[in-house]
Amino acid sequence: MLQRFLSKWRSYRHRFVPWIALNLNKNQRTLRSVMDDSLDKVISDHVVQTSLIQLFHALFVSDLSNQTEFLNLLPENIQSKYQNVLPQSITETGNGIKGNRVDFNSGDAMFETLGFSINRTTSSLSLAGRGVFVTAGTVPKGAVVSMYPGSVYQQYNPILFQSICNPFIFRCIDGVLIDGNDKGISKVIYRSCSRRDRLGPYKTSDVTWLTESPLNPLAVGQYVNNCSNEKAANVCYQEFDVPEAFPIELLQYIPNANYGHDVERPLRCVVLVALRDIENGEELFSNYYTIVH
Numbered sequence: 001m002l003q004r005f006l007s008k009w010r011s012y013r014h015r016f017v018p019w020i021a022l023n024l025n026k027n028q029r030t031l032r033s034v035m036d037d038s039l040d041k042v043i044s045d046h047v048v049q050t051s052l053i054q055l056f057h058a059l060f061v062s063d064l065s066n067q068t069e070f071l072n073l074l075p076e077n078i079q080s081k082y083q084n085v086l087p088q089s090i091t092e093t094g095n096g097i098k099g100n101r102v103d104f105n106s107g108d109a110m111f112e113t114l115g116f117s118i119n120r121t122t123s124s125l126s127l128a129g130r131g132v133f134v135t136a137g138t139v140p141k142g143a144v145v146s147m148y149p150g151s152v153y154q155q156y157n158p159i160l161f162q163s164i165c166n167p168f169i170f171r172c173i174d175g176v177l178i179d180g181n182d183k184g185i186s187k188v189i190y191r192s193c194s195r196r197d198r199l200g201p202y203k204t205s206d207v208t209w210l211t212e213s214p215l216n217p218l219a220v221g222q223y224v225n226n227c228s229n230e231k232a233a234n235v236c237y238q239e240f241d242v243p244e245a246f247p248i249e250l251l252q253y254i255p256n257a258n259y260g261h262d263v264e265r266p267l268r269c270v271v272l273v274a275l276r277d278i279e280n281g282e283e284l285f286s287n288y289y290t291i292v293h
């Protein structure tokens, strides 16, 4: 009996630990099955990376006047990438760049770059709290539509206290956990890990997903609700490890930070990918269970 339970438990590689524990025998029709770990990804890492860089670049450029101090500290070859896109209110002084505040709207940057916007509001499911909706444009099939923010725990990191009554613990296919709770102890831990990992003046992660107005508008994926028999999944989760070559000036929009200070592998992110075209006004639904056979 115990053996059967353990083997079933191990085959649930993905998603929400407490939710799965409570619903193991319910709603079998909402299970997602993949035949092998390697078949879990529906788009390539290259496509994920290109799409994130495209959006983060737009966020950086539309906020350039607030980035001047940071930009001035970057190597010249990186600074020169932004010379052509400096807004008019920014004036060059020698090698450095000085500027006045320009209005910054990350939602606009998202719409202009990706062709859609998303936001959190009351779910269309009763008693499900908030959910994430497409609020402008259409999300094309295969697009990165959201990111799952939070502290990243390796299998050997302790997470007991943070996980008590916490519905936001996401389990990756390899057992890495991401705590996307924006309240309580989870919030305090994320802030301190993010601050710890700064490379001098360079932020390596974003903390604004802990607020109602994240700088990176994709970083609301922890609010996506589970599909049901009536509402099929229109997005799925996919792991993405941030490569070393990721532009340093854009790391500030990554909504994840390692819990441990000595992690030797690349930073884990999780993105949500559209399984079909998703129209303006539709709520995003994922699949909280994935079975790997």
Ligand SMILES: C[S@@+](CC[C@H](N)C(=O)[O-])C[C@H]1O[C@@H](n2cnc3c(N)ncnc32)[C@H](O)[C@@H]1O
Residues within 6 Å of the ligand: 019, 123, 125, 126, 127, 128, 129, 130, 131, 167, 168, 222, 223, 224, 225, 226, 227, 228
């Ligand atoms: C990761 S959170 C999602 C965000 C949540 N809706 C909120 O506003 O905090 C997971 C929790 O959302 C709720 N939830 C998700 N999908 C649901 C569904 N299909 N029906 C009812 N509740 C759901 C459950 O309370 C679950 O523990």
